[in-house]
Amino acid sequence: MKTNMIAGALAVVCAVTAQGQVVACPAQQDSLINMPVINSSSVDHTLRATLKLVDGVRTMWGPSGDPRCAKQVIRLLQGFDPAHMKPWPSSGEPIPGPTFRARLGDLVEVSFFNQIDLKNFGASLDKGDMGTMSSCDQFTASTSATTSKDGPAQNDGMPNCIHGSSTTNVHWHGTHTTPSTTGDNVLLFIRPALRTNGKLRPADETRAMNAFSSIYKACEAHGPPTRWTQLPTAWQTAQRALVKEYDSSAVYEGKAGTMPDRFRLWPFDSLEIAAGGWPQYQIGANPYCFPLPKYDSTTMRMGQAPGTHWYHAHKHGSTALNVANGLTGVFIVSGDYDDALHAYYGPAFREQVLMMQQLATVPFPSVPLPSTVGIAPISINGRLNPVVAMRPGEIQLWRIVNGAFRDAVDFAYFEPTSPTSCSSATAPRTNVQWRQVAQDGVQFRAATYEAEGTVNHTFNLAPGNRADLLVKAPAATGLYTLCVARNIAVYVQSTGGPQPPSALLTVSVGGADMSPVQDFIPAERFPVQPSFLADIHPDSIRFKRELVFGPAFNMIDGKVFVDHHFDQAMLLNTAEEWTVKNTASDIAHPFHIHINPFQIFELFEPNSPAAKTRGNPCYVDPDNPATFKPCAAGQPHAPYIWWDVFAIPTGQQIDVTARCVPAGGGAPLLQRCPAPLHDYIKCVSGKCMEYIPGYFKMRSRFVDFTGQFVLHCHILVHEDRGMMQLIEVVSDKSGYTHH
Amino acid sequence: MPFTWQISINRSRNAAGYVYAPAVLDPVAIGDEIIFINNDSTPHWPGLVDATGMAPSSATYFMRYQIPPHTSSTPWVPGVNGTVSFADSLDTKPSPPAGTIVVAGITTVPE
Numbered sequence: 001m002k003t004n005m006i007a008g009a010l011a012v013v014c015a016v017t018a019q020g021q022v023v024a025c026p027a028q029q030d031s032l033i034n035m036p037v038i039n040s041s042s043v044d045h046t047l048r049a050t051l052k053l054v055d056g057v058r059t060m061w062g063p064s065g066d067p068r069c070a071k072q073v074i075r076l077l078q079g080f081d082p083a084h085m086k087p088w089p090s091s092g093e094p095i096p097g098p099t100f101r102a103r104l105g106d107l108v109e110v111s112f113f114n115q116i117d118l119k120n121f122g123a124s125l126d127k128g129d130m131g132t133m134s135s136c137d138q139f140t141a142s143t144s145a146t147t148s149k150d151g152p153a154q155n156d157g158m159p160n161c162i163h164g165s166s167t168t169n170v171h172w173h174g175t176h177t178t179p180s181t182t183g184d185n186v187l188l189f190i191r192p193a194l195r196t197n198g199k200l201r202p203a204d205e206t207r208a209m210n211a212f213s214s215i216y217k218a219c220e221a222h223g224p225p226t227r228w229t230q231l232p233t234a235w236q237t238a239q240r241a242l243v244k245e246y247d248s249s250a251v252y253e254g255k256a257g258t259m260p261d262r263f264r265l266w267p268f269d270s271l272e273i274a275a276g277g278w279p280q281y282q283i284g285a286n287p288y289c290f291p292l293p294k295y296d297s298t299t300m301r302m303g304q305a306p307g308t309h310w311y312h313a314h315k316h317g318s319t320a321l322n323v324a325n326g327l328t329g330v331f332i333v334s335g336d337y338d339d340a341l342h343a344y345y346g347p348a349f350r351e352q353v354l355m356m357q358q359l360a361t362v363p364f365p366s367v368p369l370p371s372t373v374g375i376a377p378i379s380i381n382g383r384l385n386p387v388v389a390m391r392p393g394e395i396q397l398w399r400i401v402n403g404a405f406r407d408a409v410d411f412a413y414f415e416p417t418s419p420t421s422c423s424s425a426t427a428p429r430t431n432v433q434w435r436q437v438a439q440d441g442v443q444f445r446a447a448t449y450e451a452e453g454t455v456n457h458t459f460n461l462a463p464g465n466r467a468d469l470l471v472k473a474p475a476a477t478g479l480y481t482l483c484v485a486r487n488i489a490v491y492v493q494s495t496g497g498p499q500p501p502s503a504l505l506t507v508s509v510g511g512a513d514m515s516p517v518q519d520f521i522p523a524e525r526f527p528v529q530p531s532f533l534a535d536i537h538p539d540s541i542r543f544k545r546e547l548v549f550g551p552a553f554n555m556i557d558g559k560v561f562v563d564h565h566f567d568q569a570m571l572l573n574t575a576e577e578w579t580v581k582n583t584a585s586d587i588a589h590p591f592h593i594h595i596n597p598f599q600i601f602e603l604f605e606p607n608s609p610a611a612k613t614r615g616n617p618c619y620v621d622p623d624n625p626a627t628f629k630p631c632a633a634g635q636p637h638a639p640y641i642w643w644d645v646f647a648i649p650t651g652q653q654i655d656v657t658a659r660c661v662p663a664g665g666g667a668p669l670l671q672r673c674p675a676p677l678h679d680y681i682k683c684v685s686g687k688c689m690e691y692i693p694g695y696f697k698m699r700s701r702f703v704d705f706t707g708q709f710v711l712h713c714h715i716l717v718h719e720d721r722g723m724m725q726l727i728e729v730v731s732d733k734s735g736y737t738h739h
Numbered sequence: 740m741p742f743t744w745q746i747s748i749n750r751s752r753n754a755a756g757y758v759y760a761p762a763v764l765d766p767v768a769i770g771d772e773i774i775f776i777n778n779d780s781t782p783h784w785p786g787l788v789d790a791t792g793m794a795p796s797s798a799t800y801f802m803r804y805q806i807p808p809h810t811s812s813t814p815w816v817p818g819v820n821g822t823v824s825f826a827d828s829l830d831t832k833p834s835p836p837a838g839t840i841v842v843a844g845i846t847t848v849p850e
Contacts, residue, residue: 119809119810138813142823361741
């Protein structure tokens with residue numbers, strides 16, 4: 001019997017291998033993959049694309065400490081240009097979605113189809129009882145070889161848990177457009193297309209394409225729709241039928257067609273439609289149509305910034321998992337900025353589009369992993385440590401997107417490739433050079449280029465951040481490794497912090513020398529920043545507010561995301577000043593807000609080396625609140641950089657319980673804590689903690705577009721689990737008259 | 740991050756009318772997710788087989804609910820090393836099809 005079992009096991013191991021599940025890991029230092037590009041039409045200035053979300057088998061690698069690589073079934077994007085239909089690459093590599101290229105003033109028309117085969121993934125529902133684990137993705141874990149136990153993700157509750165894992169939408173990250181209807185609308189839940197006998201129904205896709213054609217014509221003529229009832233009746237009818245069909249057939253607690261009314265989607269859609277709103281739940285497809293507004297001072301307060309933007313899945317509860325699956329793509333908006341760079345460097349000027357990803361099928365471990373196992377590695381365009389080819393002395397424009405669902409990446413240095421690359425503190429690092437020219441899709445001004453975009457100036461790219469670099473190859477041919485330090489905080493209070501540098505990519509310098517020799521563009525020739533990106537003047541600030549992230553991983557201002565509740569409301573066409581604090585001591589939560597970028601003008605880092613060094617003028621003395629202030633060195637300077645993601649500096653947490661116990665003993669009381677620290681201490685459950693939050697101060701304009709959207713932590717598991725706020729920009733006009 | 744594995748429940752011409760594929764899943768590491776995909780036209784409910792080889796009790800299912808036809812289960816996550824045998828609790832016939840999951844830690848895969 002035992003022999004038979006072993007034989008059987010061996011046979012199945014072979015079968016598993018034959019199925020292609022466990023495989024040898026792909027070799028590193030293979031050439032960089034260029035994602036397929038879909039360009040907007042130069043004739044009618046419209047970006048037309050079909051974006052399909054499907055599932056397929058791709059080779060994935062294990063985290064650090066796990067040498068396995070495996071064929072995994074993942075959700076993935078495919079893109080098609082209707083004017084030049086080409087099949088999507090069928091290689092086994094988990095590449096991002098297509099790169100979109102449009103110009104300022106263009107219209108975006110992207111037909112999105114969710115055609116995931118639900119059967120290939122764990123069961124998951126969209127709705128559940130608020131605050132309960134009723135529809136959170138459940139898992140069962142073994143506690144021994146003979147027992148199992150149900151276990152949701154820690155103590156999460158709806159809607160702040162991993163759920164609806166094959167339901168998604170598209171966030172057009174970095175666009176300045178409407179957050180409503182067919183724009184950058186992340187409140188949509190687009191479920192997978194329904195199937196009959198396991199097969200997609202072609203008529204559903206045809207019906208959608210026909211309806212979208214009409215929707216796009218209207219959008220071209222009048223802009224995005226403002227009401228659902230403006231869409232073709234046939235589409236409204238079709239969606240109603242599909243949502244109802246889903247409601248009546250969905251599996252609930254192991255049985256099809258038994259979903260309780262309160263979990264059904266159509267009742268909520270119908271309420272939204274009746275109220276003049278946009279139905280939240282849709283099945284199978286959604287049209288995205290919105291302009292990329294070119295600044296016009298007569299009609300707009302801001303325009304779309306030309307630069308490197310991106311798109312990714314953003315459905316609350318599945319954002320992390322879907323981005324971890326690779327539902328990301330680069331969205332380049334061209335304008336005077338890159339025109340000027342191309343004009344300066346000439347026709348041979350090359351761009352590299354680099355999408356960093358942290359690919360995984362599980363966003364965080366369900367059970368404690370062995371201590372030797374880390375987290376998912378950072379890949380670029382579907383490969384680990386790929387090779388970028390450069391000619392000696394060549395300068396290229398690198399458009400880098402951090403599409404990781406968790407990690408920030410600190411760009412440290414290049415060094416000649418060797419077996420010890422990234423491990424030596426003394427290796428020569430004057431070979432490949434870079435200068436940063438844009439942040440988060442917004443070009444620097446020339447003064448910023450000179451101050452911040454200095455040669456090999458290190459920078460930390462948090463998840464969601466983008467950076468454009470001019471990269472210069474050395475004259476000497478060879479291989480050069482870009483060493484980066486992954487992190488979730490550059491400065492932490494105690495343990496943690498950046499990992500040791502590791503290889504992100506390799507530059508291969510070879511071929512003919514550049515002639516003439518290229519150098520970094522001088523400041524006087526640097527592209528002129530559009531006027532609408534001038535600094536926000538302090539005198540224009542209408543309102544100030546404060547947000548506090550942490551100390552819990554899923555809370556802002558002491559609470560998790562609450563459905564249907566606005567946490568911030570801003571008046572249209574006003575400027576505000578926000579202080580965004582972080583009370584976590586080990587995680588620099590990356591703050592992200594949609595639609596409008598912001599400028600940081602003050603930074604407080606209580607865990608910086610200077611702040612932790614006694615005797616340093618910047619020392620933060622936990623007993624002296626007067627020292628809880630920014631250090632003059634390292635402060636942002638005007639003209640300020642525009643961001644749409646910024647990792648909030650970590651804070652300090654000091655246990656002061658012993659200093660708060662009454663003289664006669666007993667439970668600690670705030671009144672007994674040192675009086676100067678009262679504003680910084682919280683006493684809960686017999687413990688008193690002093691919090692010295694890190695923070696940044698920013699100014700932003702909430703202009704041009706009203707509507708509902710979100711701010712959140714861009715460590716996307718935190719967002720899914722509650723570190724998000726629903727916010728709204730409201731009109732500054734009233735329809736009433738009093739004369 | 741952990742990997743995700745699939746075990747399909749496929750229709751078969753054997754006496755039981757179905758089979759697990761693969762019947763032995765190996766190697767699996769602690770923290771990996773395993774989902775069952777029911778390609779059969781009847782529900783299935785795999786769970787751990789106890790020491791006597793009997794059908795699983797309610798405390799030892801791989802998932803809280805049975806898997807309807809043509810759908811997938813919620814994940815099962817091994818939390819300890821060991822060899823896990825499973826069978827279908829809805830199948831009351833003698834000697835129903837069985838399967839095994841070998842949780843053996845992370846081992847080096849030949850390049």
